[in-house]
Protein backbone atom coordinates (compact mmCIF):
# COMPACT_ATOMS: atom_id res chain seq x y z
CA UNK A 1 0.00 0.00 0.00
CA UNK A 2 1.66 3.28 -1.04
CA UNK A 3 1.66 6.06 1.53
CA UNK A 4 3.19 9.46 1.98
CA UNK A 5 4.80 8.18 5.15
CA UNK A 6 8.12 7.79 3.33
CA UNK A 7 10.44 4.91 2.69
CA UNK A 8 10.90 3.92 6.34
CA UNK A 9 10.34 0.19 6.93
CA UNK A 10 6.94 -0.77 8.25
CA UNK A 11 6.48 -0.96 12.02
CA UNK A 12 3.65 -3.44 11.54
CA UNK A 13 3.10 -5.79 8.61
CA UNK A 14 -0.18 -7.68 8.73
CA UNK A 15 -0.33 -10.56 6.28
CA UNK A 16 -3.36 -12.78 5.79
CA UNK A 17 -4.75 -12.14 9.28
CA UNK A 18 -7.91 -14.19 9.72
CA UNK A 19 -10.11 -14.56 12.81
CA UNK A 20 -12.91 -17.05 13.25
CA UNK A 21 -15.15 -17.47 16.32
CA UNK A 22 -16.62 -20.87 16.99
CA UNK A 23 -20.21 -20.79 18.19
CA UNK A 24 -22.20 -23.92 19.11
CA UNK A 25 -23.86 -24.06 15.70
CA UNK A 26 -21.99 -21.59 13.50
CA UNK A 27 -18.66 -19.97 12.70
CA UNK A 28 -18.29 -16.17 12.74
CA UNK A 29 -16.00 -14.89 9.97
CA UNK A 30 -14.84 -11.82 11.87
CA UNK A 31 -11.63 -10.90 9.99
CA UNK A 32 -10.62 -12.42 6.66
CA UNK A 33 -7.24 -12.40 4.93
CA UNK A 34 -6.36 -8.92 6.11
CA UNK A 35 -3.17 -7.37 4.74
CA UNK A 36 -1.77 -4.00 5.58
CA UNK A 37 1.41 -2.15 6.49
CA UNK A 38 1.69 0.59 9.05
CA UNK A 39 4.72 2.88 9.12
CA UNK A 40 6.19 5.04 11.87
CA UNK A 41 4.56 8.45 11.61
CA UNK A 42 1.48 7.07 9.84
CA UNK A 43 -2.07 7.37 11.07
CA UNK A 44 -4.22 4.68 9.48
CA UNK A 45 -7.96 4.89 9.99
CA UNK A 46 -9.95 1.66 9.74
CA UNK A 47 -13.56 2.48 8.94
CA UNK A 48 -16.71 0.50 8.24
CA UNK A 49 -20.20 -0.20 9.55
CA UNK A 50 -20.78 -1.71 12.95
CA UNK A 51 -19.86 -5.39 13.22
CA UNK A 52 -17.50 -5.54 10.22
CA UNK A 53 -14.52 -6.71 12.30
CA UNK A 54 -12.66 -3.53 13.28
CA UNK A 55 -12.42 -4.18 17.03
CA UNK A 56 -11.65 -7.85 16.53
CA UNK A 57 -8.70 -6.80 14.36
CA UNK A 58 -7.28 -4.68 17.22
CA UNK A 59 -7.84 -7.39 19.80
CA UNK A 60 -6.29 -10.04 17.55
CA UNK A 61 -3.13 -7.93 17.27
CA UNK A 62 -2.83 -7.87 21.06
CA UNK A 63 -3.78 -11.48 21.75
CA UNK A 64 -6.89 -10.32 23.59
CA UNK A 65 -9.51 -12.51 21.94
CA UNK A 66 -11.60 -15.02 23.92
CA UNK A 67 -10.98 -18.74 23.78
CA UNK A 68 -13.54 -19.44 21.06
CA UNK A 69 -11.38 -17.46 18.59
CA UNK A 70 -8.95 -18.97 16.10
CA UNK A 71 -6.40 -16.56 14.65
CA UNK A 72 -4.26 -17.39 11.60
CA UNK A 73 -1.92 -15.40 9.39
CA UNK A 74 0.86 -13.10 10.53
CA UNK A 75 1.27 -9.67 12.10
CA UNK A 76 4.96 -8.84 12.22
CA UNK A 77 5.85 -6.03 14.57
CA UNK A 78 9.28 -4.41 14.24
CA UNK A 79 9.80 -2.39 17.43
CA UNK A 80 12.33 0.43 16.94
CA UNK A 81 14.73 -0.89 19.61
CA UNK A 82 13.55 -4.44 20.05
CA UNK A 83 13.35 -7.87 18.54
CA UNK A 84 10.77 -8.33 15.76
CA UNK A 85 7.81 -10.44 16.80
CA UNK A 86 4.89 -12.09 15.05
CA UNK A 87 1.97 -11.01 17.22
CA UNK A 88 -0.11 -13.98 16.05
CA UNK A 89 2.52 -16.59 16.93
CA UNK A 90 3.78 -14.96 20.13
CA UNK A 91 2.57 -16.53 23.34
CA UNK A 92 0.56 -14.77 26.03
CA UNK A 93 3.62 -14.41 28.28
CA UNK A 94 5.64 -12.57 25.63
CA UNK A 95 2.72 -10.31 24.70
CA UNK A 96 2.03 -9.46 28.34
CA UNK A 97 5.67 -8.83 29.27
CA UNK A 98 7.08 -7.18 26.19
CA UNK A 99 4.34 -5.96 23.88
CA UNK A 100 1.06 -4.81 25.46
CA UNK A 101 1.26 -1.28 26.77
CA UNK A 102 5.01 -1.03 26.18
CA UNK A 103 5.22 -1.36 22.40
CA UNK A 104 1.55 -1.48 21.45
CA UNK A 105 -0.90 0.66 23.40
CA UNK A 106 -4.66 0.11 23.24
CA UNK A 107 -7.40 2.65 23.79
CA UNK A 108 -10.29 0.20 24.32
CA UNK A 109 -13.76 0.75 22.96
CA UNK A 110 -15.43 0.32 26.36
CA UNK A 111 -13.12 2.05 28.86
CA UNK A 112 -15.63 1.87 31.69
CA UNK A 113 -15.27 -1.92 31.77
CA UNK A 114 -11.54 -1.95 30.94
CA UNK A 115 -10.46 0.32 33.83
CA UNK A 116 -9.57 -1.39 37.11
CA UNK A 117 -12.46 -0.35 39.38
CA UNK A 118 -10.60 -0.25 42.72
CA UNK A 119 -7.95 2.30 41.79
CA UNK A 120 -8.29 6.02 41.19
CA UNK A 121 -7.27 7.46 37.85
CA UNK A 122 -4.18 8.95 39.49
CA UNK A 123 -3.08 5.59 40.85
CA UNK A 124 -3.73 3.86 37.53
CA UNK A 125 -1.68 6.43 35.68
CA UNK A 126 1.17 6.45 38.19
CA UNK A 127 1.33 2.63 38.24
CA UNK A 128 1.34 2.52 34.45
CA UNK A 129 4.13 5.06 34.23
CA UNK A 130 6.22 3.24 36.86
CA UNK A 131 5.62 -0.15 35.23
CA UNK A 132 7.09 1.28 32.04
CA UNK A 133 10.21 2.61 33.66
CA UNK A 134 9.29 6.19 34.47
CA UNK A 135 11.51 7.53 37.29
CA UNK A 136 9.65 7.45 40.61
CA UNK A 137 10.63 10.99 41.59
CA UNK A 138 8.55 12.79 38.97
CA UNK A 139 5.87 10.21 38.32
CA UNK A 140 3.19 12.33 40.03
CA UNK A 141 3.93 15.26 37.79
CA UNK A 142 4.04 13.03 34.69
CA UNK A 143 0.62 11.56 35.59
CA UNK A 144 -0.92 15.02 35.83
CA UNK A 145 0.69 15.99 32.53
CA UNK A 146 -0.71 12.86 30.84
CA UNK A 147 -4.15 13.70 32.23
CA UNK A 148 -3.94 17.32 31.10
CA UNK A 149 -2.97 16.15 27.61
CA UNK A 150 -6.35 14.45 27.25
CA UNK A 151 -8.26 17.32 28.86
CA UNK A 152 -8.70 15.82 32.35
CA UNK A 153 -8.54 18.12 35.35
CA UNK A 154 -6.14 17.02 38.16
CA UNK A 155 -9.13 16.75 40.53
CA UNK A 156 -10.73 14.20 38.17
CA UNK A 157 -7.75 11.93 38.77
CA UNK A 158 -8.81 11.33 42.37
CA UNK A 159 -12.04 9.67 41.30
CA UNK A 160 -12.61 5.95 40.87
CA UNK A 161 -13.62 4.75 37.39
CA UNK A 162 -17.29 4.33 38.40
CA UNK A 163 -17.33 8.00 39.45
CA UNK A 164 -16.28 9.16 35.99
CA UNK A 165 -18.65 10.06 33.16
CA UNK A 166 -18.31 8.01 29.95
CA UNK A 167 -16.31 10.80 28.31
CA UNK A 168 -13.97 11.13 31.31
CA UNK A 169 -13.38 7.36 31.40
CA UNK A 170 -12.64 7.51 27.68
CA UNK A 171 -10.04 10.24 28.24
CA UNK A 172 -8.48 8.37 31.16
CA UNK A 173 -8.18 5.24 29.00
CA UNK A 174 -6.52 7.32 26.29
CA UNK A 175 -4.10 8.84 28.82
CA UNK A 176 -3.23 5.35 30.11
CA UNK A 177 -2.52 4.07 26.61
CA UNK A 178 -0.42 7.11 25.69
CA UNK A 179 1.52 7.41 28.96
CA UNK A 180 4.20 4.76 28.16
CA UNK A 181 4.68 6.43 24.76
CA UNK A 182 4.29 3.21 22.74
CA UNK A 183 5.55 3.29 19.15
CA UNK A 184 2.24 1.76 18.04
CA UNK A 185 -1.16 2.78 19.32
CA UNK A 186 -4.42 1.00 18.55
CA UNK A 187 -7.24 3.44 19.26
CA UNK A 188 -10.67 1.79 19.14
CA UNK A 189 -13.31 4.52 18.83
CA UNK A 190 -11.29 6.82 21.14
CA UNK A 191 -13.72 9.70 20.71
CA UNK A 192 -16.98 7.93 21.57
CA UNK A 193 -18.87 9.75 24.30
CA UNK A 194 -16.89 12.97 23.82
CA UNK A 195 -18.41 16.28 22.76
CA UNK A 196 -17.12 17.94 19.60
CA UNK A 197 -14.29 20.07 21.07
CA UNK A 198 -12.94 17.03 22.95
CA UNK A 199 -13.28 14.86 19.85
CA UNK A 200 -11.07 17.29 17.99
CA UNK A 201 -8.70 17.60 20.95
CA UNK A 202 -8.27 13.79 21.07
CA UNK A 203 -7.83 13.45 17.32
CA UNK A 204 -5.22 16.20 17.33
CA UNK A 205 -3.45 14.47 20.20
CA UNK A 206 -3.22 11.24 18.17
CA UNK A 207 -2.05 13.19 15.15
CA UNK A 208 0.71 14.81 17.20
CA UNK A 209 1.88 11.36 18.39
CA UNK A 210 2.23 10.35 14.74
CA UNK A 211 4.03 13.54 13.87
CA UNK A 212 6.47 12.67 16.69
CA UNK A 213 7.11 9.28 15.06
CA UNK A 214 4.52 6.88 16.49
CA UNK A 215 2.13 4.87 14.33
CA UNK A 216 -1.59 4.94 15.08
CA UNK A 217 -4.31 2.57 13.93
CA UNK A 218 -7.51 4.50 14.53
CA UNK A 219 -10.68 2.44 14.48
CA UNK A 220 -13.67 4.64 13.86
CA UNK A 221 -17.05 4.80 12.19
CA UNK A 222 -16.60 8.59 11.99
CA UNK A 223 -15.45 9.36 8.46
CA UNK A 224 -15.07 13.05 9.28
CA UNK A 225 -12.57 12.07 12.00
CA UNK A 226 -10.67 9.88 9.54
CA UNK A 227 -10.58 12.67 7.02
CA UNK A 228 -9.31 15.14 9.59
CA UNK A 229 -6.30 13.20 10.84
CA UNK A 230 -5.59 10.03 8.86
CA UNK A 231 -2.82 9.61 6.30
CA UNK A 232 -4.40 6.45 4.94
CA UNK A 233 -7.82 4.84 5.25
CA UNK A 234 -8.74 1.15 5.09
CA UNK A 235 -12.42 0.43 4.52
CA UNK A 236 -13.67 -2.84 6.00
CA UNK A 237 -16.79 -4.63 4.87
CA UNK A 238 -18.00 -7.97 6.20
CA UNK A 239 -14.60 -8.90 7.67
CA UNK A 240 -12.43 -7.83 4.72
CA UNK A 241 -10.59 -4.68 3.72
CA UNK A 242 -12.27 -3.70 0.47
CA UNK A 243 -10.35 -0.47 -0.21
CA UNK A 244 -7.16 1.06 1.19
CA UNK A 245 -5.55 4.24 -0.03
CA UNK A 246 -4.24 7.66 1.06
CA UNK A 247 -6.98 9.74 2.67
CA UNK A 248 -7.38 12.49 0.04
CA UNK A 249 -7.65 9.93 -2.76
CA UNK A 250 -10.18 7.86 -0.86
CA UNK A 251 -12.41 10.86 -0.21
CA UNK A 252 -12.00 12.40 -3.67
CA UNK A 253 -11.98 9.28 -5.85
CA UNK A 254 -13.39 6.24 -4.04
CA UNK A 255 -13.09 3.13 -6.18
CA UNK A 256 -15.19 0.62 -4.25
CA UNK A 257 -18.96 1.12 -4.54
CA UNK A 258 -19.20 0.53 -0.78
CA UNK A 259 -16.72 3.33 -0.04
CA UNK A 260 -18.67 5.59 -2.40
CA UNK A 261 -21.85 4.60 -0.53
CA UNK A 262 -20.33 5.45 2.85
CA UNK A 263 -19.24 8.84 1.54
CA UNK A 264 -22.68 9.48 0.04
CA UNK A 265 -24.14 8.88 3.49
CA UNK A 266 -22.22 11.84 4.93
CA UNK A 267 -24.40 14.83 5.90
CA UNK A 268 -22.26 17.20 3.83
CA UNK A 269 -22.66 14.98 0.76
CA UNK A 270 -25.84 13.27 -0.50
CA UNK A 271 -26.87 12.22 3.06
CA UNK A 272 -28.26 8.97 1.61
CA UNK A 273 -27.59 5.77 3.55
CA UNK A 274 -26.10 2.71 1.86
CA UNK A 275 -29.18 0.67 0.91
CA UNK A 276 -29.75 -2.69 2.60
CA UNK A 277 -27.84 -4.27 5.47
CA UNK A 278 -24.50 -5.99 5.87
CA UNK A 279 -24.61 -9.80 5.72
CA UNK A 280 -24.41 -12.01 8.79
CA UNK A 281 -20.78 -12.97 9.39
CA UNK A 282 -21.98 -16.52 10.03
CA UNK A 283 -23.51 -16.72 6.56
CA UNK A 284 -21.37 -14.86 4.03
CA UNK A 285 -21.98 -15.30 0.30
CA UNK A 286 -19.34 -17.20 -1.67
CA UNK A 287 -18.54 -14.20 -3.86
CA UNK A 288 -18.37 -10.47 -3.12
CA UNK A 289 -20.16 -9.87 0.19
CA UNK A 290 -21.27 -6.40 -0.94
CA UNK A 291 -22.87 -7.62 -4.18
CA UNK A 292 -26.43 -7.90 -2.78
CA UNK A 293 -26.32 -4.15 -1.95
CA UNK A 294 -24.38 -3.04 -5.00
CA UNK A 295 -25.90 -1.39 -8.07
CA UNK A 296 -22.86 -2.43 -10.14
CA UNK A 297 -23.05 -6.16 -9.33
CA UNK A 298 -23.04 -8.71 -12.15
CA UNK A 299 -22.66 -12.49 -12.34
CA UNK A 300 -18.89 -11.99 -12.06
CA UNK A 301 -19.41 -10.92 -8.45
CA UNK A 302 -20.32 -14.49 -7.55
CA UNK A 303 -16.57 -15.06 -7.30
CA UNK A 304 -14.65 -13.22 -4.58
CA UNK A 305 -12.75 -10.16 -5.85
CA UNK A 306 -9.04 -10.03 -5.01
CA UNK A 307 -7.45 -6.83 -3.71
CA UNK A 308 -5.77 -5.16 -6.69
CA UNK A 309 -3.39 -2.20 -6.84
CA UNK A 310 -4.81 0.62 -8.93
CA UNK A 311 -2.29 3.43 -8.79
CA UNK A 312 -3.08 5.21 -5.52
CA UNK A 313 -4.02 2.20 -3.40
CA UNK A 314 -5.88 -1.08 -3.47
CA UNK A 315 -9.43 -2.09 -4.12
CA UNK A 316 -11.17 -5.47 -4.01
CA UNK A 317 -13.96 -5.12 -6.56
CA UNK A 318 -14.77 -6.62 -9.96
CA UNK A 319 -16.35 -3.35 -11.10
CA UNK A 320 -14.53 -0.48 -9.39
CA UNK A 321 -15.70 3.04 -10.12
CA UNK A 322 -13.53 4.26 -12.96
CA UNK A 323 -12.81 7.57 -11.23
CA UNK A 324 -11.18 5.69 -8.37
CA UNK A 325 -8.68 4.00 -10.64
CA UNK A 326 -7.40 7.30 -12.01
CA UNK A 327 -3.99 7.79 -10.48
Ligand SMILES: Nc1ncnc2c1ncn2[C@@H]1O[C@H](COP(=O)(O)OP(=O)(O)OP(=O)(O)O)[C@@H](O)[C@H]1O
Nearest residue numbers: 021028030049050051052053054055056057066281
Ligand atom coordinates in the same frame (compact mmCIF):
# COMPACT_ATOMS: atom_id res chain seq x y z
N1 LIG B 1 -16.36 -13.62 21.26
C1 LIG B 1 -17.07 -13.60 20.14
N2 LIG B 1 -17.77 -14.68 19.73
C2 LIG B 1 -18.48 -14.67 18.59
N3 LIG B 1 -18.54 -13.59 17.77
C3 LIG B 1 -17.88 -12.48 18.12
C4 LIG B 1 -17.10 -12.42 19.32
N4 LIG B 1 -16.54 -11.19 19.42
C5 LIG B 1 -16.95 -10.50 18.31
N5 LIG B 1 -17.74 -11.29 17.54
C6 LIG B 1 -18.35 -10.92 16.25
O1 LIG B 1 -17.33 -10.52 15.37
C7 LIG B 1 -17.86 -9.55 14.46
C8 LIG B 1 -16.96 -8.34 14.39
O2 LIG B 1 -17.09 -7.62 15.63
P1 LIG B 1 -16.32 -6.27 15.91
O3 LIG B 1 -16.54 -5.94 17.36
O4 LIG B 1 -14.92 -6.36 15.44
O5 LIG B 1 -17.09 -5.22 15.00
P2 LIG B 1 -16.77 -3.67 14.80
O6 LIG B 1 -16.55 -3.46 13.35
O7 LIG B 1 -15.70 -3.24 15.74
O8 LIG B 1 -18.16 -3.04 15.20
P3 LIG B 1 -18.49 -1.93 16.30
O9 LIG B 1 -18.13 -0.64 15.66
O10 LIG B 1 -19.96 -2.09 16.52
O11 LIG B 1 -17.68 -2.27 17.50
C9 LIG B 1 -19.28 -9.23 14.93
O12 LIG B 1 -20.18 -9.97 14.15
C10 LIG B 1 -19.28 -9.72 16.36
O13 LIG B 1 -20.56 -10.12 16.76
